[in-house]
Amino acid sequence: MTRLFGTDGVRGLANGEKITAGTALRLAQAAARVLPLPDHEGERPVAVVGRDPRASGEFLSAAVVAGLASSGIDVHDAGVVPTPAVAFLTADLHADFGVVLSASHNAMPDNGIKFFAKGGHKLPDAVEDRIEAAMVEEPLRPTGPEVGRVLPMGDGGTRYVRHLLDALEQRLEGLTVVLDAAHGAASEVSPEAFRLAGASVHVIGARPDGLNINDAHGSTHIELLQQAVRERGADLGIAHDGDADRCLAVDASGTVVDGDQIMAILAVALKEHGELVDDVLVATVMSNLGLLQAMEAAGIRVVQAGVGDRYVLEEMRRGGYSLGGEQSGHVIISRHATTGDGVLTGLMLAARVAETGRSLADLAGVMRRMPQELINVTNVDKQGVDDDEGVRAAVQQEEERLAGAGRVLLRKSGTEPLVRVMVEADTAERARASAERLAAVVREQLSIGAPVS
Numbered sequence: 001m002t003r004l005f006g007t008d009g010v011r012g013l014a015n016g017e018k019i020t021a022g023t024a025l026r027l028a029q030a031a032a033r034v035l036p037l038p039d040h041e042g043e044r045p046v047a048v049v050g051r052d053p054r055a056s057g058e059f060l061s062a063a064v065v066a067g068l069a070s071s072g073i074d075v076h077d078a079g080v081v082p083t084p085a086v087a088f089l090t091a092d093l094h095a096d097f098g099v100v101l102s103a104s105h106n107a108m109p110d111n112g113i114k115f116f117a118k119g120g121h122k123l124p125d126a127v128e129d130r131i132e133a134a135m136v137e138e139p140l141r142p143t144g145p146e147v148g149r150v151l152p153m154g155d156g157g158t159r160y161v162r163h164l165l166d167a168l169e170q171r172l173e174g175l176t177v178v179l180d181a182a183h184g185a186a187s188e189v190s191p192e193a194f195r196l197a198g199a200s201v202h203v204i205g206a207r208p209d210g211l212n213i214n215d216a217h218g219s220t221h222i223e224l225l226q227q228a229v230r231e232r233g234a235d236l237g238i239a240h241d242g243d244a245d246r247c248l249a250v251d252a253s254g255t256v257v258d259g260d261q262i263m264a265i266l267a268v269a270l271k272e273h274g275e276l277v278d279d280v281l282v283a284t285v286m287s288n289l290g291l292l293q294a295m296e297a298a299g300i301r302v303v304q305a306g307v308g309d310r311y312v313l314e315e316m317r318r319g320g321y322s323l324g325g326e327q328s329g330h331v332i333i334s335r336h337a338t339t340g341d342g343v344l345t346g347l348m349l350a351a352r353v354a355e356t357g358r359s360l361a362d363l364a365g366v367m368r369r370m371p372q373e374l375i376n377v378t379n380v381d382k383q384g385v386d387d388d389e390g391v392r393a394a395v396q397q398e399e400e401r402l403a404g405a406g407r408v409l410l411r412k413s414g415t416e417p418l419v420r421v422m423v424e425a426d427t428a429e430r431a432r433a434s435a436e437r438l439a440a441v442v443r444e445q446l447s448i449g450a451p452v453s
Contacts, residue, residue: 004135005128007308009114011103014056019111021063027113028067028099030134034127035097036073037118044148048093050078050086050156051101052185052243055210056111061101064113068099069148071140078156080208082185082244084341085160087120091338092159094118102185105220105241108213120338121317122310157189164193164344167336170351172199177350178237178250180225181206182218186244190343194238197347202232214241219248219329219342226254235353236360238346239329245309246329247342249349251361259329260291261364262349266331267300267323268366269352275322275335276300282315282324284308289407289424294367307411309340370406371428373435375421380446382412385419394441398423398434406431408438417448 004010004018010027012018036045047068051057061077068075073096078089083100090098098116106112115123115131123131142148177199181187187206194201204224205217217224219239229237229250236257237250249257263281270276279300283291284307295302305315309330316324316334325331330340337344353360385391391410398408406425413420421439425431 003129004132005125007310008104009100009112011106011110011112013109014054014060014111019056019060019113021059024060024063024113025067026135027131028064029071029139030131030137031097031099031115032068032071032073032140033134033137034130035115035117037096044072044074044146045096046074046076046093048076048078048086048089048095048098048153049101050081050083050089050098052213053080053183053187053208053210054103054108054111054213054242057101058210060111060113064099064101065150067139069150071148072142072146073148075148075150076153077150078153080185081156081160082189082341082343084245084337084339084344085156085189087116087337087339088160088163089153089156090116090118091120092163100243102243104243104245105214105218108211108215116339122313122339124314161189161193161196164347165196167344168197168347168351170355172197172350172354175236175350175354176200176202176232176234178202178204178225178228178232178234179206179346180204180217180222180228180237180239181244182214182240182242183208183212184214184218184240184242184244186240186343190238190240190244190346193343193347194350199350202228202234204228218242219246222248222250222256226250226256230254236350238350240342240346241329244342245340247331247345247349248329249346249360251364252359253361255361257360257364258369259325259327259331260288260369261367262329262331262345263323263325264291264294264367265352265363266333266348267295268298270323271298271300277320277322280319280321282312282319282321284312284326285409286411286422287327288372289370290367298366313339370424370426371431372422372424373428373431375435375439377419377421377439377442379417379448380419380442381448382417382419382446384446385410385412385442388445390445391442394438398438401434406434408434410438410442419446
């Protein structure tokens with residue numbers, strides 16, 4: 001049986017087969033059984049619910065709130081706020097858990113449901129499995145005064161912005177910043193935070209209408225931000241995704257500064273201030289080889305985790321580390337956040353520019369990105385990527401061709417019949433040729449319905 005939860009909650013086409021009001025209701029009822037801790041002494045458990053602005057979030061959040069309140073959970077409904085704001089509010093209110101309705105960087109028709117445990121931490125797989133198992137159990141049905149109450153939370157965004165500013169030790173006066181909010185959950189809070197921090201702010205992609213989230217804007221469509229930064233003569237640009245748990249940047253020339261470069265900049269800054277625990281950065285196996293080389297030169301050890309910010313977080317918590325993230329722009333600064341926070345990351349990056357007086361391009365020069373080619377091979381039996389002899393032989397052949405001047409990584413998607421083929425090499429042409437050869441083998445060997453070798 002296919003697992004309901006993927007690498008980041010439950011996600012799919014809203015009102016399709018997987019993400020329905022009924023699913024949201026049952027998930028909430030199941031979570032009400034599993035997540036509250038047994039220490040309430042007669043008081044009802046408490047949950048925080050927030051969402052991004054996509055239209056389907058309106059009925060899905062209503063279903064979640066109904067499922068929780070009907071199960072005896074008091075609900076603080078934060079409305080439209082970034083995912084990291086829900087994590088922060090869950091911890092700040094000492095709530096038992098948080099729920100987010102968002103499909104992050106996905107297009108508007110999708111949506112998702114994910115949970116935070118007490119303290120604002122993502123759930124381990126085992127707890128998600130317990131929630132999924134509880135969906136078939138009879139829901140809790142308190143009556144009378146034992147039913148949960150729904151409390152609209154009008155100050156959730158304000159409290160979150162105050163938290164961001166408290167984390168910032170360097171003002172941003174003198175900086176001109178362009179923000180692209182992806183018509184998403186950070187459309188109000190990110191501009192407010194940057195302005196209150198002292199920056200001169202220009203905003204694009206901050207007019208959400210429920211239908212335009214991530215549409216030609218944000219961290220997956222960065223071209224308009226590049227153009228705006230150049231036209232405004234800005235010092236830098238910051239791009240969020242729909243739920244603002246990630247951040248990519250653009251320097252004054254319009255060149256993209258990706259998550260690996262952002263981590264490199266912040267790791268060096270934290271080490272300089274004596275705040276990088278054990279001089280360790282946690283990254284994933286997909287991070288560019290150039291990051292590993294730059295960190296080694298800076299005296300920083302890179303601990304690699306599986307792909308997905310939840311696995312980065314697990315590694316960070318295991319070692320007590322202070323910084324980690326992904327090339328995609330999920331960056332976790334554990335002193336101030338329990339999950340990836342795109343607004344916090346953007347503020348910290350801008351603060352480093354202001355503190356040093358150096359341009360973002362100069363700071364990003366701490367690492368040289370190795371040319372990287374990524375090909376998504378669709379409609380394949382992804383489970384065969386580790387076992388197919390033809391695929392294994394092709395990987396070995398490409399590694400021998402690279403002869404230490406690059407690397408090869410094949411990764412199966414957590415949610416789709418898809419294999420990601422990634423190759424890094426000393427030249428873009430070499431990386432592309434190698435990736436294309438490997439993708440062709442994966443497509444031939446693992447296409448759905450193909451014989452297994």
